[in-house]
Amino acid sequence: MHNEYLAGHLPTRLKGLDAALCGGIPFGVITELVGPAGIGKTQFCLKLSLLASLPSSHGGLDGHVIYVDTESKFSSRRMIEIGVNSFPEIFQIEGMAQQMAGRILVLQPTTPTEFSECLQKIKDSLLQHHMKLLVIDSMAALVSGRDGQGQCRQHPLGWHMTFIKSLAEFSRIPVVVTNQVRSHSGDDPFHYSFQDSRQNLDFPTTFDSHLVAALGIPWAHAVSIRLVLESKSGQRFIKVAKSSMSPPVAFTFAISASGISLLHDDGIEMTGPEINAICGQVLKHFNVASSINDAHNIKYFRDFEVTVVYSIKNWSFRVVCG
Template identity: 25%
Template sequence: MTEMLLEDLPGVGPATAEKLREAGFNSIEAVAVASPAELGATAEIGEATAAKIINAARQAADIGGFETGDMVFERRQHIGKIKTGCIEFNEMMGGGIESQSITEIYGEFGSGKTQVAHQLAVNVQLSAEQGGLDGSVIIIDTENTFRPDRIQQMVEGKANELGIELDYEEFLKNIHVARAFNSNHQILLVDSAMDLANELKDSDKPVRLLIVDSLTAHFRAEYIGRGTLADRQQKLNKHLHGLQRFANLNNAAVLVTNQVMSKPDAFFGDPTKPIGGHILGHTATFRLYIRKSKGDKRIVKLVDSPNLPEGEAVLSVTRDGIVDA
């Protein structure tokens, strides 16, 4: 069966197809999961026409209808898991960081969020037998925290662990980094990531991981005071849905790091709370809380998951990367 083009959809002419492609709707699947308002604004057509185009795309892509539980189970067999480097952490996550999902990791500064992100950027490039997905990585860096020399150390550590030779320069070539300078730029970079993923889709290293480090830094700096909270949350919601769409369309894992705030009025329990409120809490598939322990040890807690029980894992952050404590 030949792959359908956007022009094959009823109501989509060459001009409309060009506008859709410019906005990042490069495939029938991307159109199928869009909203009529979003598609209408992009292609400069009415919402009723956009709804007809979306329905046609859903039928063509065979998504959006009801399916039985065994069909869902069958589809979920294609989900990949990226090993973290720590056996206890992997077991808590049901085998590793899952594709087609958003995994959020939050904690205070220096707790190891960026270290976990760097480690996954290395591990995802390994073969499935070695704990990876044989794919490349896109990193949206909002706080200038990406360090190529750290990748080199982790690749060398992984080579020693596996007893094989690994070229860190090859690993760096498969990491695509973009620096986001504000929240608008950060949201637009997800569209650019979609374009890059489409380019690499048929290569030997398709994009299997998208990292946003950190998700909330720009939103926190730009939207100050309670009066701007509704606007911030609305924008954050749009951003998260863009990330979820990226995960679904590319069978990729999405890892977002998140900052915390302190609740001085909390008399019991841990006073640190993640930024982003309920919108982030509901949209993230897995929520992880990482905190410092003695020396190089870190404790990661699985706070929320649709299918896994709450749990804790202890790991160590060493020169070689994330390892068993």
């Protein structure tokens, strides 16, 4: 399979989306995935991480991945399920699962200060370790929160925004950042939907208020590609809301054992307010298939042990990934 590295893109293996983006997720800029909780942003990030770590002989970038997991949503079990179902011929090769797992480093900062330290250490070491993808899942979770009186607040984003953009330009690798959504209404102008523990995931329910990206307009200007993942009328959509390479276009998608897949490769062109609007229904989460528990796949799961770093302050990139 053709290796897209020299073309400056990480193919998503979603044919219609790759065509719209002229090859996939571009190098050297920030690509943002924005949408409500449970829509599939982390699923997308897991699949991209696998694609970046795949051997070049199988169409991957044959490199290391740094996955900054701010909400502890990274799942080795889910990643191996996606890998086994998407690339069975690769995972059947002796030692391949272990080799790919060794290329994925998961960092779990829990405070904005740790996140800042994490970014600085990443930049200091990026070019030394054959890094081919940086994922930050998610930005909004660290910079938003509530104060002692229960009021919503945001930490200053300016430094992080500038630094992450410089990371992308400096390293010339794809940088993928997820962004949550918040409801915008007169009664609760700064309510983040992902902070609402009262959501009932068993029954699809449309949010009453208009959804907007949790990080504001300055952040929107910093990203080069914005992909909105949304749900309406019982279907999931991924739409190219911002790109210099593509007109606004939407694709229906589903989540299965092999990750995200498009239902149709032909996109639906969009015009007017719907380009930037974010629709949200609470949909049932995709459950990890029971097949991951059979004896054949348990072997892969045991081999697929990624490195997770909990203490950012004491982390040495050279020791972990060397």
